[in-house]
Amino acid sequence: MDPKQVMQKLSFLPDLHMVGGAVRDILLGLKPEDLDFATSAPPEEVMRQAKAHGLAAIPTGVEHGTVTVLIDHHPYEVTTFRRDVETFGRKARVAWGQSIEEDLARRDFTIGAIAMNLEGQVIDPYGGQRDIEAKVLRAVGDPAQRFREDYLRVIRAGRFASRYGFEIEPKTLQAAREAAPEVLSHVAIERVTAEFNKAFQNGIPSRFVRYLYDLEILQRLIPEFEDTHLLLQNPRWHPEGDVLTHVLQVVDRAPPPIRWHALLHDIGKKDTARWKPEGWYSFYGHEQVGARLIPRIARDLRLPNHLRDELVxxxxxxxxxxxxxxxxxxxxxxQAQAGPYLPALQALYQADGAERRPKESWKFFEPQPVPVKPVLLGRHLIERGHKPGKDFSRMLQAAHNWQLETGETDIEKLYQVALKARAKEG
Known part of the structure; x- marks a missing residue:
């Protein structure tokens, strides 16, 4: 729904303002992803007024002043003006505020410390519009204090800079560097991973990854990234130079759903690096070493199981x-080994190769006239009098291997291969 229409439907709330990222995106000429609102009314009053105007209201975070109001089945968060009484890294004790200016004072960056009222007037006490025009990311007030209030803001700074192509203002960047060692001690890993997921959706994600590397946060999350900027590669295949630079380029070239794959595809290179007299490192077997590292990395980052399996x-x-x-x-x-992950593998191969792959190598991704899924199945063995047991998987695997090797698809011939495998083992 259009932001003005939503605000009109919520106009019964006193001192209503649209706040944060929605205003920032509107000023940038972008379509806001979410619309958030602030009001001077306490949450109980927001719920009462919403219901009085025929709108469903859900107390999703009343202790923090937030009520979710449903308009045409779409949720919109409405939060009471707040001011910080005391902060504790990722948590804060707040009290209800008296004005929108007081509420904006607790925001992280100037480009998000902007509000818009019902008349379309912009309230911008910290120069957010000026910073948007200058493409600068600046903390509200004292940057060191802003980061101490919420260490996740250190990571968010990199994501915003990556998303909008902004430069981080020097004092804000220095404060982020100083706060970086504390980030992972105060921020849940799920929140960190969520920032990666958001950064991988748009903008220039390599800037986000490089920022975390420069702050040494990436290496704490994934130790195998340590010193990858020093690992020079064979210039014939990698004119870009070192491993880190290559990974950053692949992350940018990959489509958003494949950016975790791009980030981790060469994660085994550090452990397999061997210096060559020609002046670069070889990384023999890095793909297999990397695949063995993925389950631990996925567990550490709380990646979903389906993504872990695909990454392996x-x-x-x-x-x-x-x-x-x-x-x-x-x-x-x-293709049999790739299974359902063949499209993801092809997208990664495209991003990794940067048009330097041999033309004939693309044949590995072409549809095949002979099926790669097993033709001889367990039910075929049962129909022929075999009972499920230890021989089953051995027989089926032998038949499938023969199918892949020769292109044979005749069930009876594959069954004979299975019988021979059983007899050999017996």
Whole structure:
């Protein structure tokens, strides 16, 4: 719904203002992702007034002054003006404020410490509009104090700079550097990972990753990134130079759903680095080492299981098309290993190669006339009198391997292969 229409439907609330990111995006000429509002009314009054005007109201965070009002089934957060009484890193004891200016004083950055009233007037006590025009990210007031109030703001600074292409103002950047060692002690890892997910959606995500690397937050999250800017690569394949620079470029080239894959695809390079007299490192087997690291990294970052499983496969297989001749058997085996993750693997391969991949290597991603999924299934063995047991998986695997190797799809012939495998083991 149009922001003006939403504000009109909430106009029964006293001193109503649209606040934060929505105003920032409007001033940037962007469509706001979420609309948030502030009012002088306490939460109980917001709920009473909303219901009196026929709107559903949910007490989603009454202790913090927040009520969610449903308009045409869409949720909008309305929060009572607040002022900080005492802050504790990620938490604060607040009291209800008396004005929008007082409420804006507790915001993190000037580009978000802006409000707009029902008449469309912009309330900007900290020069947020000026900083938007100058493409500068600046903390409200004392940057060191802002970061001590909420250490997540250190990471958010990098995300905003990446999202909008802004430069972080020097005092704000210095305060972020000084606060960086405390960030992971005060911020839940789920919140950190959420910032990655947001940064990977738009803007220039490599700026976000580089910022975290420069602040040494990335290396604390994923130790395998330590000193990757020193790992020079073979200039024939990597004219960009070191491993970190390469990863940053791949992250930018990858589509948003593949940016975790891009970030982690070469995570095994540090552990496999071997110096060459030619003046660069080799990384033999880095893809397999990296794949073995993924479960631990995914666990540490609280990544969802489905993403973890996909990352293991794409990391393990992303070099196969480079070094393997694309015979029909090799292609079938590759696609069978990739399984449902083949599209993600192809997107990663595209981003990783930067148009430098051999043309014939793309055959690994082409549809195959022979199926790569097993043709001989367990039900076929049961129909032929076999009972599920220890021989089952061995027989099925032997038949599938033969199918991939030869292209055979005749069930009876594959069954004979399975029988031979059983007899051999017996």
């Amino acid at each position: 496969v794409t990391t393990a297989l992303h070099m196969v098309p480079v070094f393997t001749k694309p015979t029909p058997a090799a292609i079938r085996k590759f």
